[in-house]
Amino acid sequence: MLQENIILIGGIISLVFGIAIMVFPKILNYLVGIFLILCGVIALILHFM
DSSP states (O other), X not given: OHHHHHHHHHHHHHHHHHHHHXXXXXXXXXXXXXXXXXXXXXXXXXXHO
C-alpha cells in the first residue's frame, strides 16, 4: 500500500513538473517536460490498474 502511494505521488509530481518545464520555450525544456509527463502518466496508469 505504501509503495502504491509513493508511486502515485511520484506520478503527480512528474506531471506537474513536466507541465511547468514545458512552459519555457527551449528545446531541452520540452524534451525533459515530455519525458517527465510520460513517466507520470505511466506511473498513474500502473497505480490505477
